[in-house]
Structure formats: C-alpha cells, structure tokens
Amino acid sequence: MTDTPKVIAIDGPAGSGKSTVARAVAARTGLPYLDTGAMYRSVAFAALRAGVDPDDAELVGNLACGMELEMPADGTVVVDGTDATIEIRGPEVTRAVSIVAANPTVRTEMRRRQRAWAAEHGGGVMEGRDIGTVVFPDAVLKVYLDAQPEVRAARRSKEVSDLSYETVASDLARRDALDQGRDDSPLREADDAFVIDTSDLTVEQIVDAILEQLP
Numbered sequence: 001m002t003d004t005p006k007v008i009a010i011d012g013p014a015g016s017g018k019s020t021v022a023r024a025v026a027a028r029t030g031l032p033y034l035d036t037g038a039m040y041r042s043v044a045f046a047a048l049r050a051g052v053d054p055d056d057a058e059l060v061g062n063l064a065c066g067m068e069l070e071m072p073a074d075g076t077v078v079v080d081g082t083d084a085t086i087e088i089r090g091p092e093v094t095r096a097v098s099i100v101a102a103n104p105t106v107r108t109e110m111r112r113r114q115r116a117w118a119a120e121h122g123g124g125v126m127e128g129r130d131i132g133t134v135v136f137p138d139a140v141l142k143v144y145l146d147a148q149p150e151v152r153a154a155r156r157s158k159e160v161s162d163l164s165y166e167t168v169a170s171d172l173a174r175r176d177a178l179d180q181g182r183d184d185s186p187l188r189e190a191d192d193a194f195v196i197d198t199s200d201l202t203v204e205q206i207v208d209a210i211l212e213q214l215p
C-alpha cells in the first residue's frame with residue numbers, strides 16, 4: 001500500500017469503449033482494474049432481488065450501505081454471496097441502474113468503497129462516470145472517452161444481440177440523459193481530462209494515445 005494511490009481515471013458514456021480500453025490500459029501498465037459501473041449495477045441487482053422498488057431512495061440507500069460486494073480480478077461480481085456476473089449486465093438491471101446511480105446515499109457509499117479499493121491496491125485503472133471529476137480529482141491521468149451516438153449504439157447492440165438496434169439506441173439516449181442530468185456528480189468531462197473521440201479509432205490506437213499522456 002502506498003500513500004498516494006496512482007489512479008488512471010477513465011470516464012465516458014456507455015458504448016464509448018471505456019471497459020475495453022480500461023482493461024487494455026491496465027494490462028499494459030500492470031495496474032489493477034476496477035469497473036465502477038459494475039458496482040452501481042450490483043446495487044440495482046440487490047434491490048431487484050430483494051423486491052425493493054429502485055425509486056425507493058431510502059431502502060436502496062440502506063441496501064447499498066449493507067451490501068457485501070466482492071469483485072476479484074477475474075471479473076466475477078459476487079453480491080451478498082450470489083454470483084451476479086451475468087445478471088448485472090441483463091436488461092432488468094440495465095433499466096434500473098440509472099435511477100439507483102442517481103441516489104446520493106448510494107453514490108456516497110460507492111465513492112467510499114472506490115477510494116478504499118484504490119488505497120488498498122496502491123492505485124489502479126478506474127473506469128466510470130465521475131472518477132476524474134469527483135472520486136479522484138487528483139488522478140495522475142484523467143481520460144474522457146466519447147463517440148458518436150450511433151457508433152455507441154451500434155457497439156452496444158453487438159453486445160446485446162437479442163435487442164434491436166432501435167431499442168438499444170433509445171435506451172442509450174435515455175441513460176445518457178439521466179447520467180448527464182442528475183444533481184449528484186453528473187457525467188461530464190473533467191476540465192483537465194484528455195478527451196478522445198473513439199468513433200474511428202482502434203482499441204490499440206486509443207490505448208497508445210493514453211499511454212503517451214502518462215507522466
């Protein structure tokens with residue numbers, strides 16, 4: 001454990017290439033990787049499993065604070081002892097997650113856990129929506145990935161082959177609006193973020209550009 005965790009913050013909207021790029025940056029730098037979106041998805045999963053209405057801010061906040069969450073390096077996600085790796089990516093959780101992520105109690109608790117994770121690991125590549133703006137404003141490097149909306153929707157619809165492009169595109173637009181419009185830590189570029197439009201770039205080109213920025 002070091003005093004100042006070396007954090008590379010990678011933020012951006014859904015379909016911007018964040019997860020793929022963040023994993024690749026982690027592999028190239030040897031730093032551990034944390035998908036903070038999976039943490040918010042885990043809260044939504046816990047609420048749905050408990051039969052709690054995602055709009056019930058108090059109950060969902062309590063669930064988030066009491067939730068036992070394990071995210072080992074192999075990518076599995078275990079919520080209160082149940083393997084939720086597959087279900088947190090499913091349509092029910094995806095529909096509920098933006099509401100849950102706008103809950104201030106949930107955000108405070110997830111931020112606390114993210115900072116604890118970075119302290120424990122001496123830093124890492126952290127992917128999310130508010131890592132460079134709020135969670136680690138002193139990150140050694142802040143990256144904001146974006147892409148044209150139709151490119152992002154096309155990427156997402158490849159991942160969820162059972163949904164039509166139109167359904168994926170409208171869901172993405174709805175989530176963008178919720179993530180950017182919420183009061184608590186809305187999605188936005190940090191003033192000093194390195195911004196990349198990934199629409200026409202390969203993963204390798206993006207990762208190379210990011211590594212060139214490392215101090």
Ligand code: DC
Binds near residue numbers: 101130
């Ligand atoms: O990246 P993702 O689609 O798995 O994120 C799931 C949701 O969690 C998304 O609606 C935005 C939210 N989120 C957030 O508000 N803050 C983060 N640091 C990460 C994700």
